[in-house]
Amino acid sequence: MSSLYETLDERFRRAFDAISPNADPVLRPSEHADFQVNGALGLAKALGASPREVAARVLDAIDLSDLARVEVAGPGFINVYTLDSALAERLRALLSDERLGVRRRDSRRVVVDYSAPNVAKEMHVGHLRSTVIGDCLARLHRFVGDEVIARNHVGDWGTPFGMLIEHLVDMGEADAVASLSVGDLDSFYRSARQKFDSDEAFRDRSRTRVVALQAGDPETRRLWRILVDQSVNYFSEVYAALGVELTASDVVGESSYNDELASVVADLDAQGLLVESEGALCVFPPGFTGRDGEPQPLIVRKSDEGFGYAATDLAALRDRVSRLGADEIYYVVGAPQSQHFQMIFAVGRLAGWLPDEVHSEHVAFGSVLGPDRKMFKSRTGDTIKLISLLADATERAREELLRRRPDQADTERETLAGDVARAAIKYADLSTDRLRDYVFDLDRMVSAEGDTGPYLQYAHARIRALFRRAGRDGALELAPDLSDSAERALGLALLGFPDAVGSTLAASQPHRLCGYLFELAQRFSSFYEECPILSASENQRESRLVLADLTARTLAVGLDLLGIAAPDQM
Numbered sequence: 001m002s003s004l005y006e007t008l009d010e011r012f013r014r015a016f017d018a019i020s021p022n023a024d025p026v027l028r029p030s031e032h033a034d035f036q037v038n039g040a041l042g043l044a045k046a047l048g049a050s051p052r053e054v055a056a057r058v059l060d061a062i063d064l065s066d067l068a069r070v071e072v073a074g075p076g077f078i079n080v081y082t083l084d085s086a087l088a089e090r091l092r093a094l095l096s097d098e099r100l101g102v103r104r105r106d107s108r109r110v111v112v113d114y115s116a117p118n119v120a121k122e123m124h125v126g127h128l129r130s131t132v133i134g135d136c137l138a139r140l141h142r143f144v145g146d147e148v149i150a151r152n153h154v155g156d157w158g159t160p161f162g163m164l165i166e167h168l169v170d171m172g173e174a175d176a177v178a179s180l181s182v183g184d185l186d187s188f189y190r191s192a193r194q195k196f197d198s199d200e201a202f203r204d205r206s207r208t209r210v211v212a213l214q215a216g217d218p219e220t221r222r223l224w225r226i227l228v229d230q231s232v233n234y235f236s237e238v239y240a241a242l243g244v245e246l247t248a249s250d251v252v253g254e255s256s257y258n259d260e261l262a263s264v265v266a267d268l269d270a271q272g273l274l275v276e277s278e279g280a281l282c283v284f285p286p287g288f289t290g291r292d293g294e295p296q297p298l299i300v301r302k303s304d305e306g307f308g309y310a311a312t313d314l315a316a317l318r319d320r321v322s323r324l325g326a327d328e329i330y331y332v333v334g335a336p337q338s339q340h341f342q343m344i345f346a347v348g349r350l351a352g353w354l355p356d357e358v359h360s361e362h363v364a365f366g367s368v369l370g371p372d373r374k375m376f377k378s379r380t381g382d383t384i385k386l387i388s389l390l391a392d393a394t395e396r397a398r399e400e401l402l403r404r405r406p407d408q409a410d411t412e413r414e415t416l417a418g419d420v421a422r423a424a425i426k427y428a429d430l431s432t433d434r435l436r437d438y439v440f441d442l443d444r445m446v447s448a449e450g451d452t453g454p455y456l457q458y459a460h461a462r463i464r465a466l467f468r469r470a471g472r473d474g475a476l477e478l479a480p481d482l483s484d485s486a487e488r489a490l491g492l493a494l495l496g497f498p499d500a501v502g503s504t505l506a507a508s509q510p511h512r513l514c515g516y517l518f519e520l521a522q523r524f525s526s527f528y529e530e531c532p533i534l535s536a537s538e539n540q541r542e543s544r545l546v547l548a549d550l551t552a553r554t555l556a557v558g559l560d561l562l563g564i565a566a567p568d569q570m
Ligand code: ARG
Pocket: 113, 116, 117, 118, 153, 154, 155, 313, 316, 331, 333
């Protein structure tokens, strides 16, 4: 069944269409009514009628008797008041629908490129954002029936590997492995860099090593593998700690495309798209200019004949379309790489690797800031380890649980503390418009009050507790009574879940789903204040349990789509 919103929207579209082919009515939730339709104003002139007359004609052309009462308002808006009977009947239908009204669509094959940390380098908060947002998008697509292929485009190739391998040789394999396996990636990288900057002989060895690596020298490849494997093991630990659905099998690093790079260049050349510029091979896609207005190149092969980041992304794009058969590709990468991706897509279109019908999108995001509103760094200027952020959040959650429920078993508390910590960190990241920067404020994130992950978890657990007190599992399948305004407001919100999921997915904007869930939880809490449940008469109790049950289930499914657990008891 279509959602309430979709049903109304469709009927209004048809009615407007009957009046004018240029109509573009907009139906949106409203403070003055349940929904308001806007669209008559724009047609008035062309139709030579007043906006109110146009609105009246629309109402003549529409039959909503089963769904809503409508009236013309103000200068030609249409106010829509949904009938309680229609709301109640739809709510009853949701009770037996584990998808809570969200339909499956025709499955699309969707590649989500996310996380993508770099080998022998710590994952920083930017990778946190990519990981958390990407995981949420992957879950949403899967939920609506898409086939999701996750791609962890790990940075595992390039000139730094010369110095990293030489440093590994200097340290001795066993010690290097020991250091990397405890996740000491940054100090490993820093030591290599230091030697590279200060020691001429080391620099020379590193350069020779890069050449050997590129030439496929077996011993060099073996040493490189050690670095890659150790790092990927470490990343996998971070993903598990974060409760993210990425595994080692999703890692298809930059190096995986090595064998394709020459053919990428040859293909571009054959199509006459390559231009030599200062020794480098470039494509100049139209419409891209540098700061001083001159055409901007995408460098496909550098002047030293090495391939870079762009060549790899072109090869990956070609692979994702031609071999994986992607219908949609999402790149969850920070906003500074925006120009890079726009150029990759433009060149992909020029070369015919990215056909018009394949949707390709850079899902960009802003920075994580420290309390001083500068880039989030430790006091010594180092990257802050993701895993230690999670440890800090877990510690806070543990303290809070100890205070609230000192009698709880330790194992139970540990599990919950982890769930709360992940909720805190992920929700804080997902709940602002991804393009905006946000301040990493642990106190606020772990708080059980306000627009936070733990608040939503508590809201869900409280409803579950209510059912435990009622000695029940769920509600009877009946149409709830909506005569109280708080009941009605909650019911209306519950019916909006499919639209919240749809709009989140359409814009790749998880904060929309967060906003929906937060508002739902708030409406539940007003309802709960105004409408006693367990102490009410039997009819009223059953009716209100329907609303409570649907709220808890919507919160649980919604949180799961965000990658957040919804414990039954907290
Ligand atoms: N490894 C890169 C970084 O840390 C991100 C890669 C993003 N994905 C891609 N296909 N380029 O900035």
